[in-house]
Structures are given as structure tokens and as C-alpha cells.
Amino acid sequence: MPTPFEDLQSRAAARWEELTAGQSAWIRVGGGTSGLAVGADRVFDAFNHAVESSGVNASVSMVGALGLMYMEPQVDVLMPDGTRIYYGNVEPEEAISIVEQHVKNGEPLLDRAFAYSVSDGAASGETGVGKLPVLESLPMFALQERIATRNFGEIDPHDLLQYVANDGYTALNRALTEMTPEQIVDEIKAAGLRGRGGAAFPAGLKWSFLAPSDAPVKYVLCNAEEGDPGAFNDKNILESDPGTLVEGVIIAGYATGASKGYIFIRHGHNGPIDRCRAAVDQARELGFLGENIMGSDFSYEIEIALTGDSYVAGEESALMEAIEGKRAMPRFRPPFPAQVGLFGKPTNINNVKTLAYIPEIVSKGGEWFAGIGHDTSTGTVILCLTGPLKYTGMIEVPLGINLKDVINEAAGGMQEGKTLKFLQTGGPLGGVLGADNIDILLDFEVLRAAGAIVGSGGLIAADESACIVDMTRSLISFCQYESCGKCFPCRMGMSHLLEVLERICDLEGTTEDLDLMRSIGENMQAGSLCGHGQLGYNPVSSALRYFGSEFDTHIIDRTCPTGTCLTPRYSPAQSRR
Numbered sequence: 001m002p003t004p005f006e007d008l009q010s011r012a013a014a015r016w017e018e019l020t021a022g023q024s025a026w027i028r029v030g031g032g033t034s035g036l037a038v039g040a041d042r043v044f045d046a047f048n049h050a051v052e053s054s055g056v057n058a059s060v061s062m063v064g065a066l067g068l069m070y071m072e073p074q075v076d077v078l079m080p081d082g083t084r085i086y087y088g089n090v091e092p093e094e095a096i097s098i099v100e101q102h103v104k105n106g107e108p109l110l111d112r113a114f115a116y117s118v119s120d121g122a123a124s125g126e127t128g129v130g131k132l133p134v135l136e137s138l139p140m141f142a143l144q145e146r147i148a149t150r151n152f153g154e155i156d157p158h159d160l161l162q163y164v165a166n167d168g169y170t171a172l173n174r175a176l177t178e179m180t181p182e183q184i185v186d187e188i189k190a191a192g193l194r195g196r197g198g199a200a201f202p203a204g205l206k207w208s209f210l211a212p213s214d215a216p217v218k219y220v221l222c223n224a225e226e227g228d229p230g231a232f233n234d235k236n237i238l239e240s241d242p243g244t245l246v247e248g249v250i251i252a253g254y255a256t257g258a259s260k261g262y263i264f265i266r267h268g269h270n271g272p273i274d275r276c277r278a279a280v281d282q283a284r285e286l287g288f289l290g291e292n293i294m295g296s297d298f299s300y301e302i303e304i305a306l307t308g309d310s311y312v313a314g315e316e317s318a319l320m321e322a323i324e325g326k327r328a329m330p331r332f333r334p335p336f337p338a339q340v341g342l343f344g345k346p347t348n349i350n351n352v353k354t355l356a357y358i359p360e361i362v363s364k365g366g367e368w369f370a371g372i373g374h375d376t377s378t379g380t381v382i383l384c385l386t387g388p389l390k391y392t393g394m395i396e397v398p399l400g401i402n403l404k405d406v407i408n409e410a411a412g413g414m415q416e417g418k419t420l421k422f423l424q425t426g427g428p429l430g431g432v433l434g435a436d437n438i439d440i441l442l443d444f445e446v447l448r449a450a451g452a453i454v455g456s457g458g459l460i461a462a463d464e465s466a467c468i469v470d471m472t473r474s475l476i477s478f479c480q481y482e483s484c485g486k487c488f489p490c491r492m493g494m495s496h497l498l499e500v501l502e503r504i505c506d507l508e509g510t511t512e513d514l515d516l517m518r519s520i521g522e523n524m525q526a527g528s529l530c531g532h533g534q535l536g537y538n539p540v541s542s543a544l545r546y547f548g549s550e551f552d553t554h555i556i557d558r559t560c561p562t563g564t565c566l567t568p569r570y571s572p573a574q575s576r577r
Helices: 004-020 040-054 092-104 160-165 170-178 181-191 203-210 233-240 242-256 270-285 316-323 352-356 358-364 366-370 403-410 444-449 468-482 488-505 512-527 538-555 572-576
Strands: 025-030 058-063 075-078 083-087 113-118 219-224 260-266 301-307 347-351 380-386 393-398 420-425 431-434 458-463
Touching: 004 160, 025 040, 025 092, 040 058, 040 092, 075 092, 083 092, 160 242, 160 270, 170 242, 170 358, 181 203, 181 242, 181 358, 181 366, 203 242, 203 347, 219 233, 219 242, 219 316, 219 352, 233 242, 233 270, 233 352, 233 380, 242 260, 242 270, 242 301, 242 347, 242 352, 242 358, 260 270, 260 316, 270 301, 301 316, 316 347, 347 352, 352 358, 358 366, 380 403, 393 403, 403 420, 403 458, 420 468, 420 538, 431 468, 431 538, 468 488, 468 538, 488 512, 488 538, 512 538
Parallel strands: 025 058, 219 260, 219 347, 260 301, 380 458
Antiparallel strands: 025 075, 075 083, 083 113, 380 393, 420 431, 420 458
């Protein structure tokens, strides 16, 4: 006799069959933040109106971002024969022609499409569709291995049945029916999964700190604060496939014996917040949350917790302070969260991306995940590509891939007429790499040795028109503005670094300023309470390492080669004066 979960799977499969292999077309509009920023909501409304006015048999859904952000707003049409055509940079007024010609008459607008794909067994897969390339052959797809992003652009994030139809919650079912909590922790250890929030600490080891505690109340926290400029992968998981994150948080709770989970999101990210709340509510309705989940002895709840704009709230102890209703400032350690955490109870904190990998690891095994990547940097990494690149957006690639290939192949290199000068990696506490230094592996240790970090996964490219001194000043200005001010080394160190960099940008610096910044940076690293101050000198040290001559030009020759420092500039700190 089928179990309740098997009944749910059958129901979900029927729904998916109706959408993908029924008699009607399925129109999907990319509705991630990147799409909405350029009018995807208006495009969505236009397609609904076009379908209604044309009288065609079609469903219209708002899905998450596929990752090809340079193509937003993006629309794809899946026809009953299994052929799927992708349209980019779609305007609302184009909806009626796509519906009339493609959906109604079966004639794709090939001059407006950029790619196609086919379902298994579809006849068009043998002959292709005009001269369109297969989606997977596009530069931004060719290097990808999609694990955490496997459902992006495929499912409606508001419909949890679509997630279930694509193997969603099979990992939780396996965990509760076939595995002990200890076995799950062992699988995460075997996978070699390291935290994707920046510190790259082994996730399985971190879980093992909490699991042995016999405290009656324990918490699992998911950190979705994501305040890094240039990083948007956490938000994309929340708005494109929140089901995989919620499932990961539940499995983490079961593995560590926790009684409740919190998903911590920065206030104002309305799309991710709304979709994550819907995923939690639907998980509860379908029996994946609450008492005796799926007939087991495991009971668990999840709450969405919001915070105001605070970059430091991304630090795990400051995150707990914020959930408790206090100002987001880091705590002194020890005690560590696994001993005394949220509301004084034992707690584990992981990043969104880290937890999003959990369902696939539990389903396919730690050995499978460990077989991807390089050395101790196992699995994949989600990268956000911005700047004057030919292709911008978000990709998921195996760790160990060459960074040069990411820029030149996946991102297509620089835009015409532009030359890469440097990459800023891993957020404002990361570092910079010169154009001649990007022929390295995307590996936690390799990047750290080069003066950069994987961090949040942001990769910001800059061309020859960018001034490295002004870019460094801008990064430190952000860090100074976002310092919570609790500890003296960070509070004053950031301010002093900014003063020195502004002096150099004003072409009034001295050679002693370079030694002064090094001294400030060493004191920040040694005495700061959290990573914000400890890593705060990284942008300066890496900029000096690869572009010391440009600093010398500002200081000795009293000129800025790009002219950037000769124009008025804005600093976030100025808004408080």
C-alpha cells in the first residue's frame, strides 16, 4: 500500500505531467530579482493577457532566474511536443506575437529566440530548431554542473508540488525512513562539504559539535543575510527554488537533534522573503513540518526571521543577536554557538548555499559529492558575474575549475573594446586579482594564497578605466560604514584606513602611508572581534600586492592614470555627516 509520501509524489507527478507533456503549452517567465528589475512582472502580465485574448490552451508561470541575467526579461515556451524555445530581453508588447505565432500556430520566432532544448524522446532533438543552439551549449552553460541550482528556471517557486515532482523531499523521506541522525552527519563529513558563506569551515564537523548535545531545545539557523555587493546567489536560491533550502534546513534539524529552524533574511528582499515563506507554509501543509513529520518521531518547525540593513548581521553570533531583537553585534567567544547560542540554547548556523546542497548529498551520497571538485574543495560553487563582461549572471561550476576559463569562456571575456584590468572576488572583505593572475584554480586554499577568497561567490570585473586605488577606497568605505563599532580595532581601523586611502585618492598621500596602512591592517587582524575587522585589510593588501605601482603613481607622481581620482566622489560615510 502506498505511503502518504508516495501518494503525494503521484499527485505531484500528475501535475508536472499536465504542465510538461499535456495538450497545452507552458510559458515560463523568469521572475527573479534580475528579471523583475527590468520589467519581468509586466512581461508576465502581458503573457497572461495575450493567452486570454487569443484563446489558446496555455499555462503561464513566473519562475526563478535561469542565471543568464544579460538576457532578462527571459521567457521560454514549452510546446506539447517537448520542444522548448528561449527568448531573451522580451518586451511586454512582444507577448501577443509570441503567443499568436509560436503557441497558436506552432511557428517559433527564431529571430527573437536565443536557444532551445528538448525533452527526452522529442523528435526535434534530432534535427534541431532552425539555427538555434542547444541551451546547454551556450558559453554560460557549457562549464556548469548544476546541483544547488538544478531547478532554477524550471519550477514555479510558489508551487511546492513542482519541487516534489522533481525529486523534492525524497532526501528527507530517505533520511527519516532509512538513516539515523549520526549517519547523515557522517555523509556530510564524507562529502567534504565546506561552508559557502565565506569561512569554508567543514559543515559535517560543525554539525557534529551540536548533535551530541542532549539539550531539550536546540536550533538550526540559516544565514540568508547576504549583504555583499556583487553577490546575489543566496537570494536566487530563495526566490528560484526555496524548497531545496527548506528541505536542507529540516534535514539539518533532524541530523543534529534540533527542535526548530530559523531562516534569517535581510528585510526588504521582498521576493526571496515571500517565496521562502510560501515554501515553509506549503511544507507545513504537506506534512514536512510540524509534529511527527511523515509519520516519524521527529517534530520540527521553521520560522522566517527578518533583520534591517546590517552587513555585520551576516556574522553568525551577530545574527543570533539580531534574531533576539538586539542590535546586530558579534559576541565574544567562547562560548561557541554549539554550546550557548540563540536564546542561550545550543545552535548551529550555516549559509543558504551550504544547506541547499544537503538534499542532493543525502539522496546521492557523500562519496558522489566528494568526487566533484578539487582536493579538499569538493562540490561546486555558485558564482555571480558582474562588470563589463560579455555575459553577466550566475553560474554553478565545479570547484577546481580555472578562474581564467570562467572569465574567458563562461562570461565570454570582456565586452568589445574593454580589457580586463582586475577581478574583485568574494565580497568587500575579499581581495583583488590582476588580469595576469587569474590563471589559477577556483579552490579555497589556492585563492587564499593568491590574496583572494571564494567568499560569497561574487566576481566583479573591472576594465582599464577603473582606478585600483579608488576601488580599494570604495571597498573600505563600505566596510567602514558597515562596521558595527563594538570593538576598537575594527571601528577605528576601518576609519583610519579610509582616511589614508582618501588622502591618496586626493593625491596628497606619502610613502609612509603605505606602511601606516600595513600597521593598521595587522592590528585589525590581531585584535578585531569578528571577521569584519579581521579580514578588513584584505582589499588593501591584495591591491598593494598586484598594483603597488599604481599606488606609487598616486603618491609619488601625484597623478591618477585613469583620471578617476580627479573627479568628485561619494562615500557612504558622507551620508552620516
